Amino acid sequence: MTDETASLLAARDLRVTFPGRRGGGSARAVDGVNLDIAPGEIVALVGESGCGKTTLARTLLGLQKPTGGEVSYRGTPLRYGSKDLKAYRREAQLVLQDPSGSLNPRHTVYDAVAEGLRIHGEVADERERVADALSRAGMRPPERYFLRYPHELSGGQRQRVVIAGALVLEPTLLVADEPVASLDASVRGEILALLLRLREELGLAALVVTHDLGLAWNIADRVAVMYLGRIIETGPVEKILTAPEHPYTQALLSVLPEGGTPVVLSGEPPDPSRVPGGCRFHVRCQALASGAAEAAGVAELCRTTDLPVLDGRGTLAACHLAQARVALPTPAASGERGDVEPQG
Template sequence: MTLEVRDLSVVYPPRGGVGPARAVDGVDLRIGDGEIVALIGESGCGKSTLARTLVGLVKPSRGQVLYQGTPLDYSAKALKAYRRHTQLVLQDPGGALNPKQNVFDAVAEGPRLHGLKDDLKETVHDALTRAGLRPPEDFYHRYPHELSGGQQQRVVIAGALALNPSLIVADEPVASLDASVRGEILKLLLRLRDDLGLSALVVSHDLGLAWNIADRVAVMYLGRIVEQGTVEEVLLNPRHPYTKALLSVVPSGAEDWRPTLLSGEPPDPTAIPAGCRFHPRCGRWAGASAADRERAACDRRELPVLAADVSGAACHLLDLDPPATDVSNAWENA
């Protein structure tokens, strides 16, 4: 197992009279060797905070991050050693690259910081080649403004690869790219997994990305994983009402297809409701009978944290839900 988090929580202190904010509020998650896990959720659910916690940029308020079974040490020396194995790829490649650095120096920065100066030219050459920038020599002296968005993202990925990590945490890696370029970057991540055995956590709000690239999917809402499993389990047979609402926007081809519109306010980590944190926006709960509401007690009964090795959903209403609609035709055409 490459990376694991146990009962992870990140709480930001009160600010401006508001808070505290429970950005991550009890998460168990595992990423296996050579596995790609997609972390899906809308803005404000805590997925970017979780991503930054995995690479040691944010120290958890509770719980542990374990790499190869060893808890993460937050001393400067230990974090520097850890980041040789775990690299973060950010959403905006233009913002991630220093406009005053050429491509060679941008890719070489990580090895230089870690004292890996021997064969630096070969390291940069190999990293750019793996990232699909060929021939590498043509890019050495270019600056970010001379590159396309897709080329910039490849340079960012090459900078991560220069340290030969075992895990990449990619936070919305294709969100700022044109549709024609997104597929190229996703193919690159798959090729890196196949050729190098690289593991990856890919953070996204795009379910199509999960279908095309991931082995497993974890759906996050208001600081918690509310459903997880293989791609087929989650995307073809969703069980949680939130996952179903996310999937409902994908056209199914059926004549009666209608997307589910979530009511209420978007997730607010400073005001987590009692009971199931999704129940104020849950259409299934809103339409339930008085007897079902009393039996499910979604508005007052806390849900347990989903264990990392369990495929399923954290929902009081599972026993009340009708069988899920099969959306396989929609994904086959995605």
């Protein structure tokens, strides 16, 4: 599914830096990211606030020009001329966290959904397409909502209108930035079910940006965990959320119900203009603090040796300890009987 020839959207060594404050070093918001999204695939991009998730999403949509690296769509590098971006944004649509902020309070539901068609000059069958988009988003019968204003709708209904505004252009990819974070718990499940249904009915791919690993479990095929500008673990959702390799992912999961003893990370994520040497997580890493990395003989590597950018395929963790465990010989490789229990 993640073979490059089959990728709908791909990022290669993507980097975005912003000027530092008061003459300080540049902030590395996205610091070397490889990511693939296949047609019809839902990828969850998870991590703490400030880790670079939203900047990465904006860059994938062409809203932010990368400092380095490349974004490609259907194998063609993204170009940043106005005509090129307009054509691309017809295919890739953004769904924001706060539907109230996404909708103009002076525009009716009909005008909000029709806006994309008017921008792209596709008004010949406007009414029919607006009605179809609202219907697909669960606003039925759609005509009932045409003349309503955002303040007359519930939060869930407003989010459905935002989704309808994205669907009206018949895109192939949705980028949803915290799509249910501002909604009541009773409505979140409905919106997630809607996104899954749209994937089944329309073959839509989606990148869902979230800090909520429970949401990722319910909706995603794959998970990419981001920390300090870089993806530090990626793989199928079942593998990452049941047997994570990276200590950061383990800490994120520990706070979920039935996640075991919560792991309290020390301090805050480092300043992206001062990314620490070695593993970028080592200053907060519970495996290093507990002595597990020392016992595995990788503590000095954790402190001094950076890890390569993950290639975006398979199940991978940018962690010296995880890689050391993978490198340990299996009983079969070391000539031991398969029924002998491993020691230590």
